[in-house]
Amino acid sequence: MVKVISRPKGTNDLLPEDIWRWQKLELLIREECAKFNYQEIRTPIFEETGLFQRGLGEATDIVEKEMYTFNDKGGRSMTLRPEGTASVVRAYVENNLKGTGLPAKLYYLGPMFRYERPQAGRYRQFHQFGIECFGSSEPSLDAEVIMLAYGIYTKLGAKNVELKLNSIGCPNCRPNYLEKLKEALKENQESLCSNCRKRSLTNPLRVLDCKEKGCQATISALPRITDYLCTDCSDHYTEVKETLTLWNVDFVEDSRLVRGLDYYTKTVFEFSVENLGAQNAVGGGGRYDKLVEEIGGEPTPAVGFAMGIERTILAVGDAWQKEPDVDLYIVIIGDTKKEALLELIRARKQGLKAEMDHLNRSVKAQFKQANRLNAKYCLILGPDEIKQGKVKLKNMRDGEEIQLTLSDWLGGIK
RNA sequence: GUGGGCAUAGCUCAGUUGGUUAGAGCGCCAGGUUGUGGCCCUGGAGGUCGUGGGUUCAACUCCCACUGUUCACCCCA
Numbered sequence A: 001m002v003k004v005i006s007r008p009k010g011t012n013d014l015l016p017e018d019i020w021r022w023q024k025l026e027l028l029i030r031e032e033c034a035k036f037n038y039q040e041i042r043t044p045i046f047e048e049t050g051l052f053q054r055g056l057g058e059a060t061d062i063v064e065k066e067m068y069t070f071n072d073k074g075g076r077s078m079t080l081r082p083e084g085t086a087s088v089v090r091a092y093v094e095n096n097l098k099g100t101g102l103p104a105k106l107y108y109l110g111p112m113f114r115y116e117r118p119q120a121g122r123y124r125q126f127h128q129f130g131i132e133c134f135g136s137s138e139p140s141l142d143a144e145v146i147m148l149a150y151g152i153y154t155k156l157g158a159k160n161v162e163l164k165l166n167s168i169g170c171p172n173c174r175p176n177y178l179e180k181l182k183e184a185l186k187e188n189q190e191s192l193c194s195n196c197r198k199r200s201l202t203n204p205l206r207v208l209d210c211k212e213k214g215c216q217a218t219i220s221a222l223p224r225i226t227d228y229l230c231t232d233c234s235d236h237y238t239e240v241k242e243t244l245t246l247w248n249v250d251f252v253e254d255s256r257l258v259r260g261l262d263y264y265t266k267t268v269f270e271f272s273v274e275n276l277g278a279q280n281a282v283g284g285g286g287r288y289d290k291l292v293e294e295i296g297g298e299p300t301p302a303v304g305f306a307m308g309i310e311r312t313i314l315a316v317g318d319a320w321q322k323e324p325d326v327d328l329y330i331v332i333i334g335d336t337k338k339e340a341l342l343e344l345i346r347a348r349k350q351g352l353k354a355e356m357d358h359l360n361r362s363v364k365a366q367f368k369q370a371n372r373l374n375a376k377y378c379l380i381l382g383p384d385e386i387k388q389g390k391v392k393l394k395n396m397r398d399g400e401e402i403q404l405t406l407s408d409w410l411g412g413i414k
Numbered sequence B: 001g002u003g004g005g006c007a008u009a010g011c012u013c014a015g016u017u018g019g020u021u022a023g024a025g026c027g028c029c030a031g032g033u034u035g036u037g038g039c040c041c042u043g044g045a046g047g048u049c050g051u052g053g054g055u056u057c058a059a060c061u062c063c064c065a066c067u068g069u070u071c072a073c074c075c076c077a
Helices: A016-035 A049-056 A061-065 A085-094 A139-156 A174-187 A194-202 A204-209 A213-220 A231-246 A291-295 A309-316 A337-349 A363-372 A383-388
Strands: A046-048 A068-071 A077-080 A104-113 A125-134 A162-167 A265-272 A281-287 A302-308 A328-332 A354-356 A377-381 A390-395 A401-405
Touching: A016 A104, A016 A125, A016 A139, A016 A309, A046 A049, A046 A085, A049 A061, A049 A077, A049 A085, A049 A291, A085 A104, A085 A125, A085 A291, A085 A302, A125 A139, A125 A309, A139 A162, A139 A231, A139 A265, A139 A281, A139 A302, A139 A309, A162 A231, A174 A194, A174 A204, A194 A204, A204 A213, A231 A265, A265 A302, A281 A309, A302 A309, A328 A337, A328 A363, A337 A354, A337 A377, A377 A383, A383 A390
Parallel strands: A328 A354, A328 A377
Antiparallel strands: A046 A077, A068 A077, A104 A125, A125 A302, A162 A265, A265 A281, A281 A302, A377 A390, A390 A401
16 A cells, blocks of 8 residues: 555545535635725735735744745745735736725735644634735725624624724834833833843833733733824724724724734734634734835825634634535436436526435435435326326425426426 | 654543454534523544554564654754
8 A cells, every 4th residue: 555645734635524614714705805895806826925924024923933935946036925915015016006096905814824833713724815905095895894704703693792992003102102011111120020021122012912921910011002192193093992883893902902913003903702712813904005005106095804714613613503515315226327317417507405325325314314314205107107197296394295297396396 | 853752432541461343631513401601411423553564363563664743962043
């Protein structure tokens, strides 16, 4: 025997027993995007490495140690995309999408790649759905992006989804806050964990995110960004909140929410669920008014959101029920395969999901198979029936069997 | 990248102080009904006990390494 090659670490085979969940979620996503006038965009799965270095920030963990980077045969450094926004921004600039009218509202759905240690809800190849809206700095679009995501989570039937909201200011007001924060951190070094002491210098905002119990008291006493926002940012934040309230979106303000990517400005938000352990963030996003410029486009305000598909499906749990595989199963008795083949294709032309036996199984085994496929009806074709031009149609829910003519038994299906 | 747990049938798991033929439930296949599913009964197929080394007369069991998986850290979706 040849050695079986197994799939790469941190990747998954999506089998028929699970894939229906994906399809159901994708359908919901596409319907909601259509309602909000978001159009799909599909970009390459790999890009020049520089795109992500510029887009996400050199100092982020993703760029520093989690990217699948390789040289192609021409010696160019390429990277499997670790997230979707940078590519969409690139495509927006490269294809001059502002020319198609603003705001440009785009969504994407597909695999992303990060070299991480896998655990529940965290894989090396995972999938994200995301939306990006370019060309307007209006808070109503921040709210709309959040509303779209909120609507999807609500319709999923997932329990205990929480929306956290914050504003992290802009290049005008954030430096001012950072200084105050650093000062406060300096005074409280003693009471912080070793990690936070490091972060106080390298990335002070992330201290706010620390989950260490010992740090909590100190963190809650630190200055809040929302108290230091400039008028522009503060007004923007207020209007986002007002619009969400107008739309009955439940949210919790969390002045400690900062998020890990460097490109965010003003609005940031995150959706989390209870039952997912450490990987409880199922989606998040925010405004990124400086990113398009950084990628090389002209200054363009933008706001977006990304959802982790695997985590979202985990969060749904068993709240969903699988559709039956077939409406109709044709049971062959004796030498009636030819008739069965004819009726099978007739049923399918009528739009029924139909199946029949291809293993020459016993009648009993055929009914078992029908049951396994959760068939609503069985069409029974035996020599006696064919002789008289009749067939039997059995309702598998209540076991009732009725006799119909071979030519119009389809009328018996409700 | 760091630390801990786990790895036996398709799935969930038993397996005694190391002892010769590795089990159960579910699932799968067949029969119990010359042409009728779900429930029940009977039988059957299916395992190089994650991989490779070592200790031993003897290893699923003990030791080491590797791989996978899982939880936490970290990070994020």
